[in-house]
Amino acid sequence: MDDASDRRINRTRSALKSALVELILEKGYGSITIMDIANRADYNRGTFYKHYLDKDDLLAAIKHEILRELSDALLAPYEGLDRVDADKIFPSTLRLLQHIELHKDQFVAMISANKDFYYDIYNMLHNSMMNDMHIVIKETKEQIDYEIMLSYRMSAFVGVIMYWVETGFKYSANYMAEQVLIQVNRSLDYIEFNNPG
CATH class of the missing domain: 1.10.357 (Tetracycline Repressor; domain 2)
Incomplete structure (x- = not known):
């Protein structure tokens, strides 16, 4: 895996983490969906599932x-x-x-x-x-x-x-x-x- 690919993966994961944190602070963990996280991070559900099993x-x-x-x-x-x-x-x-x-x-x-x-x-x-x-x-x-x-x-x-x-x-x-x-x-x-x- 090259450096550009590593950086892209890290950027995506960082964006998903930040999205989840923001959403927890806004509406609580229980009501958050995968779609909420993906939308907030400006990715689709498929991208989420490439990196994480679930929330x-x-x-x-x-x-x-x-x-x-x-x-x-x-x-x-x-x-x-x-x-x-x-x-x-x-x-x-x-x-x-x-x-x-x-x-x-x-x-x-x-x-x-x-x-x-x-x-x-x-x-x-x-x-x-x-x-x-x-x-x-x-x-x-x-x-x-x-x-x-x-x-x-x-x-x-x-x-x-x-x-x-x-x-x-x-x-x-x-x-x-x-x-x-x-x-x-x-x-x-x-x-x-x-x-x-």
Whole structure:
């Protein structure tokens, strides 16, 4: 296959993905037909079926692309490094959040169409932290279970992403990354109760 053909395929797939995202935001995933997607992308049904089995297959392709790009964003700043101090993780956090901010329509559409998408993000982060890196914790008297610690931290980070998306991206990616770094490197002092006794 030559470069021109590759570019044409990529253009077609990109147009179909964009069409589906736009339509989800406009009318919801359930009511979208293949004809809707093809018309919006300015192709015919036959062209759609050359690339995807159905709209679920197209949605899965969008999800796969988002998760791959998030994984790349997480690791890219540290290529070639053996380690990075915990207070220096800002670049990867920022890149990951900037990627979400840049593709916010895709995220909102994906969450609208697939309620398990946050869990997919969690799995991607968890797998990356298990396979591509290892968190080293300062020695303490208490024994810390690595799996529980990792689950806690990844769930917290996905919770921050959920909050950000659900509030309509009211803060910048930079602000969110700064806040995440503060949370990662701070310990609780104590908890006050609003209605004691």
